[in-house]
Amino acid sequence: MYYRKLGRTDITVSALCLGTMTWGEQNTQDDAFLQIDHAADAGINFMDAAEMYPVPPRAETYGQTERIIGNYFKKRGTRDQWILTSKVAGPGNNITHIRDGNLKHNRQHIVAALDGSLERLQTDRIDLYQLHWPDRETNFFGKLGYIHNDNSFTPLEETLEVLDDQVKAGKIRHIGLSNETPWGTMRFLQLAEQRGWPRAVSIQNPYNLLNRSFEVGLAEIAIREQCGLLAYSPLAFGMLTGKYANGAKPDGARLSLFSRFTRYNNPETVRACEQYVQLAKQHNLDPAQMALAYVTRRPFVTSNIIGATSLEQLQSNLDSIDLTLPEEVIAGIESIHKTQPNPAP
Numbered sequence: 001m002y003y004r005k006l007g008r009t010d011i012t013v014s015a016l017c018l019g020t021m022t023w024g025e026q027n028t029q030d031d032a033f034l035q036i037d038h039a040a041d042a043g044i045n046f047m048d049a050a051e052m053y054p055v056p057p058r059a060e061t062y063g064q065t066e067r068i069i070g071n072y073f074k075k076r077g078t079r080d081q082w083i084l085t086s087k088v089a090g091p092g093n094n095i096t097h098i099r100d101g102n103l104k105h106n107r108q109h110i111v112a113a114l115d116g117s118l119e120r121l122q123t124d125r126i127d128l129y130q131l132h133w134p135d136r137e138t139n140f141f142g143k144l145g146y147i148h149n150d151n152s153f154t155p156l157e158e159t160l161e162v163l164d165d166q167v168k169a170g171k172i173r174h175i176g177l178s179n180e181t182p183w184g185t186m187r188f189l190q191l192a193e194q195r196g197w198p199r200a201v202s203i204q205n206p207y208n209l210l211n212r213s214f215e216v217g218l219a220e221i222a223i224r225e226q227c228g229l230l231a232y233s234p235l236a237f238g239m240l241t242g243k244y245a246n247g248a249k250p251d252g253a254r255l256s257l258f259s260r261f262t263r264y265n266n267p268e269t270v271r272a273c274e275q276y277v278q279l280a281k282q283h284n285l286d287p288a289q290m291a292l293a294y295v296t297r298r299p300f301v302t303s304n305i306i307g308a309t310s311l312e313q314l315q316s317n318l319d320s321i322d323l324t325l326p327e328e329v330i331a332g333i334e335s336i337h338k339t340q341p342n343p344a345p
Contacts, residue, residue: 015296019307020068024065036069044318084127202227210236211233219300294333
C-alpha cells in the first residue's frame, strides 16, 4: 500500500479506501468485520461511510452501515487507526425516510445528521465529513444537459458556517464535497478562503473507465486546488469485471438484485465493457484490476474507493495496488475511450 496527503491537511490516507455501502444489505455485520480486518492487514487506513447507507436506501436499514462500523470500533478498539468519513444526505433522490424527506444542508439538518452519525459510529469525531450531493438542482447522478433552475436552495454560506461550527466543536476535522460540479467546488473553496471557513479537502465523485467526465473541468481543480478526487464506483457496479458479460446475472450481484441501478448497463456501456475486458485479457490482466489500477494512478485521485461483497473480491481489489499498467494497455484504454467516450456519465 502507498499513501497520499488528504488535501492540504497533515492527514495521510491509503491510495485505496474501503467502501462500506453494502454493509447491512448485501453483507452482514460479521462479513463487514472480516472485511475491515482484511483491509487493515493490507495497509488500508481510510474508510468511507454515509448516513444514508446501506444502498439501496430503505427505511428499514437506514444508518445500519454506520452502526456496524461503530460496533466494530467498540469491539476492536481501533478507532484511532482509521481515517473515517461520513456524509450528510441532501434533498430529493426520493428519500422520504430521513428526517421526513425534507432534507437541506442547513443548520437543522447538518447538526441532526452529524450527531446521529457520531452516535451510530460510537465515536466523538468524524475525520472527513462530506455533503453527499448538492442541495441545489444541478447535474449529478448521471444527469445530462444542464437546465438552470432558480428554485431556492440553502445558501452555500449558511452550509459552510454550520460546518465551521462543527469543526470548532471538535465533531469533525475536515470537510469534503461529493457529486459536486466545477462551479460548486470552486464556489465552496472561494467562500472558505474569503471567510476563514473550513476548506474542502476532497471531492467524492464517480470515476471509472465508463465515466471519465470528472476529467472535464474538475480534474484541473482537484490538482491546482489540492482538493483531490475520492473516486467512487471505480468498477461501475461490477460491470468492468466482465461478470455481467452476455447478459449474465450472477447470483447475489448488485445489478442482479436491484433493478433500480440502470446507470451502467445501457447498450453503449455494454459495448464499451466488452472492449475493456477484451483488452485486459489480451494482456493477461484481470479486467477488474486493470480498471482499478487505471483509476488509482490518475494524478488527480487521492484515493480509490473499493467495495466488495466477499473477501475474495476484496483481495482481488487490494491486489490492484501493485499493478502498473504497461504503456500499450494505457494506449488501448485511450483508444477505446476515444471511440466510446463516457457511455455511463
